[in-house]
Amino acid sequence: xxxxxxxxxxxxxxxxxxxxxxxxxxxxxxxxxxxxxxxxxxxxxxxxxxxxxxxxxxxxxxxxxxxxxxxxxxxxxxxxxxxxxxxxxxxxxxxxxxxxxxxxxxxxxxxxxxxxxxxxxxxxxxxxxxxxxxxxxxxxxxxxxxxxxxxxxxxxxxxxxxxxxxxxxxxxxxxxxxxxxxxxxxxxxxxxxxxxxxxxxxxxxxxxxxxxxxxxxxxxxxxxxxxxxxxxxxxxxxxxxxxxxxxxxxxxxxxxxxxxxxxxxxxxxxxxxxxxxxxxxxxxxxxxxxxxxxxxxxxxxxxxxxxxxxxxxxxxxxxxxxxxxxxxxxxxxxxxxxxxxxxxxxx
Amino acid sequence: xxxxxxxxxxxxxxxxxxxxxxxxxxxxxxxxxxxxxxxxxxxxxxxxxxxxxxxxxxxxxxxxxxxxxxxxxxxxxxxxxxxxxxxxxxxxxxxxxxxxxxxxxxxxxxxxxxxxxxxxxxxxxxxxxxxxxxxxxxxxxxxxxxxxxxxxxxxxxxxxxxxxxxxxxxxxxxxxxxxxxxxxxxxxxxxxxxxxxxxxxxxxxxxxxxxxxxxxxxxxxxxxxxxxxxxxxxxxxxxxxxxxxxxxxxxxxxxxxxxxxxxxxxxxxxxxxxxxxxxxxxxxxxxxxxxxxxxxxxxxxxxxxxxxxxxxxxxxxxxxxxxxxxxxxxxxxxxxxxxxxxxxxxx
DNA sequence: ATTGAGCGGGACGAAAATTGTCCAGCTTGA
DNA sequence: TCAAGCTGGACAATTTTCGTCCCGCTCAAT
Numbered sequence: 237x238x239x240x241x242x243x244x245x246x247x248x249x250x251x252x253x254x255x256x257x258x259x260x261x262x263x264x265x266x267x268x269x270x271x272x273x274x275x276x277x278x279x280x281x282x283x284x285x286x287x288x289x290x291x292x293x294x295x296x297x298x299x300x301x302x303x304x305x306x307x308x309x310x311x312x313x314x315x316x317x318x319x320x321x322x323x324x325x326x327x328x329x330x331x332x333x334x335x336x337x338x339x340x341x342x343x344x345x346x347x348x349x350x351x352x353x354x355x356x357x358x359x360x361x362x363x364x365x366x367x368x369x370x371x372x373x374x375x376x377x378x379x380x381x382x383x384x385x386x387x388x389x390x391x392x393x394x395x396x397x398x399x400x401x402x403x404x405x406x407x408x409x410x411x412x413x414x415x416x417x418x419x420x421x422x423x424x425x426x427x428x429x430x431x432x433x434x435x436x437x438x439x440x441x442x443x444x445x446x447x448x449x450x451x452x453x454x455x456x457x458x459x460x461x462x463x464x465x466x467x468x469x470x471x472x473x474x475x476x477x478x479x480x481x482x483x484x485x486x487x488x489x490x491x492x493x494x495x496x497x498x499x500x501x502x503x504x505x506x507x508x509x510x511x512x513x514x515x516x517x518x519x520x521x522x523x524x525x526x527x528x529x530x531x532x533x534x535x536x537x538x539x540x541x542x543x544x545x546x547x548x549x550x551x552x553x554x555x556x557x558x559x560x561x562x563x564x565x566x567x568x569x570x571x572x573x574x575x576x577x578x579x580x581x582x583x
Numbered sequence: 584x585x586x587x588x589x590x591x592x593x594x595x596x597x598x599x600x601x602x603x604x605x606x607x608x609x610x611x612x613x614x615x616x617x618x619x620x621x622x623x624x625x626x627x628x629x630x631x632x633x634x635x636x637x638x639x640x641x642x643x644x645x646x647x648x649x650x651x652x653x654x655x656x657x658x659x660x661x662x663x664x665x666x667x668x669x670x671x672x673x674x675x676x677x678x679x680x681x682x683x684x685x686x687x688x689x690x691x692x693x694x695x696x697x698x699x700x701x702x703x704x705x706x707x708x709x710x711x712x713x714x715x716x717x718x719x720x721x722x723x724x725x726x727x728x729x730x731x732x733x734x735x736x737x738x739x740x741x742x743x744x745x746x747x748x749x750x751x752x753x754x755x756x757x758x759x760x761x762x763x764x765x766x767x768x769x770x771x772x773x774x775x776x777x778x779x780x781x782x783x784x785x786x787x788x789x790x791x792x793x794x795x796x797x798x799x800x801x802x803x804x805x806x807x808x809x810x811x812x813x814x815x816x817x818x819x820x821x822x823x824x825x826x827x828x829x830x831x832x833x834x835x836x837x838x839x840x841x842x843x844x845x846x847x848x849x850x851x852x853x854x855x856x857x858x859x860x861x862x863x864x865x866x867x868x869x870x871x872x873x874x875x876x877x878x879x880x881x882x883x884x885x886x887x888x889x890x891x892x893x894x895x896x897x898x899x900x901x902x903x904x905x906x907x908x909x910x911x912x913x914x915x916x917x918x919x920x921x922x923x924x925x926x927x928x929x930x
Numbered sequence: 931a932t933t934g935a936g937c938g939g940g941a942c943g944a945a946a947a948t949t950g951t952c953c954a955g956c957t958t959g960a
Numbered sequence: 961t962c963a964a965g966c967t968g969g970a971c972a973a974t975t976t977t978c979g980t981c982c983c984g985c986t987c988a989a990t
Binding site for chain 2: 238240242243244246248249251254255259262274287293294299312315316319320401544
């Protein structure tokens with residue numbers, strides 16, 4: 237750390253906590269505006285009185301405005317938030333946690349965003365924004381991009397800038413299957429990416445859970461073969477990481493599938509593969525989709541998943557994640573991952 | 584100001600004052616150690632309780648140590664002080680005051696050190712140290728240095744480093760006269776400089792206040808003539824600025840001299856010249872010494888004077904100070920000068 | 931050897947700030 | 961039209977801060 241900052245910390249030990257507290261409040265207000273004291277105190281885990289004291293201060297500094305519907309951030313507040321972004325990343329240990337996660341997960345880049353998307357839904361938007369920015373950086377060099385489905389992926393598609401259009405981009409749905417709500421299907425997401433960027437899209441609608449024979453037969457179809465060849469040429473893969481448990485509960489999976497997941501000890505899901513705690517593939521949805529080996533060959537891989545509830549799934553998947561994978565996650569997931577792994581070490 | 588610092592200030596408005604307060608306390612402890620709460624509270628202008636609260640904090644941070652003789656700064660405390668030096672200069676407005684003084688005094692460089700040497704004698708040492716550093720920077724290029732007397736000049740001589748010796752340096756007493764205590768005479772000071780640096784010294788012992796005839800006669804003496812020629816070749820002049828009033832009181836001046844000073848409205852003194860509020864020469868000690876015109880020709884001039892009591896004298900002298908003069912002073916003098924000049928503007 | 935000024939730390943009642951907790955009156959979205 | 965959620969005001973209870981005094985100690989000057 238900066239020797240100047242270090243010296244200030246020595247002279248003003250209260251500073252650190254106070255700054256963190258106020259920054260977090262301001263941040264939460266930004267994400268949840270308009271928001272009231274009571275809701276805010278729950279989200280921030282502080283007493284209402286404390287929140288009130290601090291918001292009074294923030295208001296007197298004109299960083300927030302109090303309307304009848306609740307408190308909202310002011311333009312100046314946004315500036316302050318932006319100016320302190322990097323500093324707070326150091327201060328609150330996010331940078332440090334990124335380093336730890338790199339080691340734990342065996343990859344070379346990790347990006348952690350503040351707060352927990354399990355508590356504050358808007359954190360997902362922030363994750364989406366950062367993932368979108370990282371992805372956009374790949375566009376000039378890498379044109380063939382495979383994307384999966386899920387709410388996290390949907391968040392990214394919303395944040396992709398439609399400023400710089402590039403007709404040479406090609407987005408490929410990483411799974412032919414339907415599986416989820418239309419809005420969160422890989423096909424839909426790929427189309428959204430294409431629309432935003434002005435690029436092309438390659439989709440494929442094919443039922444999940446085919447019988448073995450039907451699957452074999454379909455694989456021989458030209459249109460499917462073409463898709464599989466496209467996967468071979470994929471430059472970038474962008475995918476979410478699913479929580480096997482959640483998926484088994486929420487989605488209308490076949491009872492057979494659920495049983496396979498349960499008995500196999502599946503913890504995480506990505507591109508239609510299910511992994512157990514050690515990263516072994518315990519099940520795979522039978523549909524056209526990118527193969528693990530094809531993912532391995534990709535130049536860049538963005539894995540996006542946030543919220544402490546995803547910690548176990550992330551740990552599971554990263555047992556076999558390619559080294560070139562970049563993880564974009566949030567503080568909640570990161571803390572939980574570190575907690576889980578260091579606890580194991582203690583015993 | 585740094586946008587990061589600006590943002591922190593917005594989020595933590597208390598920070599500024601608190602930092603200033605603690606820094607000042609730590610600074611004062613450093614200069615006056617060992618020092619007790621009561622003495623400290625007087626120097627810092629705070630209540631004893633306040634001082635106690637803050638010193639308790641500083642001690643818990645191990646920046647100071649409490650011995651039976653009083654509190655003293657710790658090595659870590661020194662580090663903190665050093666690390667924050669430049670930052671605090673900005674924060675407490677010293678940098679800003681330097682800019683103001685440049686305009687007010689019509690010179691291109693001003694250096695202001697914290698606190699007031701009228702309150703804390705050790706500030707004089709700091710001034711001496713900085714002046715010494717500035718002077719040392721001139722040594723490689725400028726070899727002939729004229730120095731005056733006075734306690735401020737003595738402080739500089741104490742702080743001149745004896746590390747890098749330079750036999751080509753030549754120190755010249757700017758005044759032949761005695762005038763003051765032996766220890767503070769120009770001759771003595773010049774000798775001290777020479778001793779520290781390994782350079783040569785040119786001194787001249789000649790009574791002050793000669794009669795007009797005696798003075799004329801002396802001026803024709805070869806040894807004096809030689810001295811006057813040396814003044815012509817002077818590269819650097821280092822001088823203090825005296826308070827005419829104080830000089831008239833303290834020194835055993837001739838009643839005639841005191842009367843001249845009083846009736847002429849003398850405010851400041853430098854190199855044996857007395858100046859009034861407008862910078863007119865109202866009196867001059869009759870002794871061999873550097874001439875105003877010779878000072879004007881010098882490449883570099885360091886004027887050194889601190890303490891709010893010197894403010895009027897500084898203002899008076901800088902009416903006629905050459906543009907190449909650099910002023911080294913302290914916060915006390917600087918504030919007073921600004922106060923005096925802005926008050927005049929208001930009416 | 932003695933003394934006294936100056937020191938840190940303990941103590942404590944008075945005063946001030948903080949805290950938890952209400953409520954009134956408002957807007958807004960259903 | 962109503963209910964939910966919001967701000968800002970209020971206030972007693974509690975905690976913290978503040979001013980002040982004292983004690984025992986050290987150390988330098990006498």
